[in-house]
Amino acid sequence: METYTVMLPAAGSGRRMGAGFNKLFLELAGKPILMHTLDVFERDHNCEGMILSVKPEERPTIEQMLQAYGITKVKAMVPGGAERQQSVAACIQAHQDGGVVLVHDAARPFIHQDVIRKLVEVASEYGAAIAGVPVKDTIKVTVDGVVEQTVDRSKLWSIQTPQAFRYELLKEASEKAEADGFLGTDESMIVEQLGVPVRIVESTYDNVKMTTSEDLLFGEVLLKRRQ
Numbered sequence: 099m100e101t102y103t104v105m106l107p108a109a110g111s112g113r114r115m116g117a118g119f120n121k122l123f124l125e126l127a128g129k130p131i132l133m134h135t136l137d138v139f140e141r142d143h144n145c146e147g148m149i150l151s152v153k154p155e156e157r158p159t160i161e162q163m164l165q166a167y168g169i170t171k172v173k174a175m176v177p178g179g180a181e182r183q184q185s186v187a188a189c190i191q192a193h194q195d196g197g198v199v200l201v202h203d204a205a206r207p208f209i210h211q212d213v214i215r216k217l218v219e220v221a222s223e224y225g226a227a228i229a230g231v232p233v234k235d236t237i238k239v240t241v242d243g244v245v246e247q248t249v250d251r252s253k254l255w256s257i258q259t260p261q262a263f264r265y266e267l268l269k270e271a272s273e274k275a276e277a278d279g280f281l282g283t284d285e286s287m288i289v290e291q292l293g294v295p296v297r298i299v300e301s302t303y304d305n306v307k308m309t310t311s312e313d314l315l316f317g318e319v320l321l322k323r324r325q
C-alpha cells in the first residue's frame with residue numbers, strides 16, 4: 099500500500115454554520131471537529147504527513163490543540179485564502195515530496211480508513227480518484243422556480259472528499275486553474291479541466307461535511323454509534 103500526504107483546508111469562515119467563529123473549533127463529544135478529522139490520519143500508518151491551510155490568526159490555537167490531542171504528523175501549516183481552492187493551492191505549493199496526495203475537507207471528521215485506502219490505490223494506478231455516494235433524492239434543474247429538467251439519477255453521485263491524486267497531476271491542474279482564473283468547488287473540477295479521467299470510489303453516507311447546525315446533530319449520533 100502506497101503512503102500518502104493529506105492536505106486539509108481548514109481556513110474557512112463557517113458562514114452557513116453560524117457559530118460566529120471557525121466551525122472546526124466546535125466540539126463533538128467534547129473534542130473539536132478539527133481534531134476528530136486529524137486523528138483519522140494520525141492513526142493511519144499509511145499517512146506520512148499532513149499539510150494544513152489555516153487562518154494565520156488561528157494558528158496559535160490550532161498548535162495548542164495539536165499538542166493537547168497528540169497530533170504529531172502535521173508537517174506544515176500554511177495561510178489559507180479567501181476561497182477554498184486558494185487554501186488548497188497553498189497546501190499544494192507547500193508539498194515537497196511528490197507521490198500520492200489526498201485533499202480532505204477538515205470539516206469531514208467521519209471518513210473511514212478503508213475508503214482512504216481505496217482512494218490511494220486507485221489514484222496511484224490511474225492518477226485521480228474521488229470519494230462519493232450515489233444520490234438518494236431526485237434532482238431537478240430549475241429556472242426561476244420552475245422545473246426545467248429532471249436529471250437521470252442513475253448517473254448522479256454526491257461527491258465528497260478525500261480526493262486523491264498523483265501530486266504532479268494536481269500541481270499542474272492547480273497552477274493552470276490559477277493562470278486561467280478558473281474557480282472550482284472541488285479539486286476534481288480543476289483536474290477535469292486537463293481532460294484527465296477522474297474515477298469515483300464509493301464512500302459512505304456518514305462521511306458528512308459539518309456545514310450547517312443540523313450536521314452537528316448527525317455528528318453527535320454518529321459518534322455515539324461508533325462507541
Ligand SMILES: Nc1ccn([C@@H]2O[C@H](COP(=O)(O)OP(=O)(O)OP(=O)(O)O)[C@@H](O)[C@H]2O)c(=O)n1
Nearest residue numbers: 107108109110111112113114180181182204205
Ligand atoms: N476559504 C476557505 C474556505 C473553506 N476552507 C475549508 O474547506 C473545507 C470545506 O469548506 P466549507 O465546508 O464550505 O467551510 P466554510 O467555507 O468555512 O463554510 P461556509 O461556506 O459555510 O462559510 C472546510 O474545512 C473549510 O475550513 C478553507 O480552507 N478556506
Ligand SMILES: C[C@](O)(CO)[C@H](O)COP(=O)(O)O
Nearest residue numbers: 182203257258259283284307
Ligand atoms: C469539496 C467538496 O466537499 C465536495 O463536495 C465541496 O465541493 C466543498 O464545498 P464547500 O462549499 O467549499 O464546502
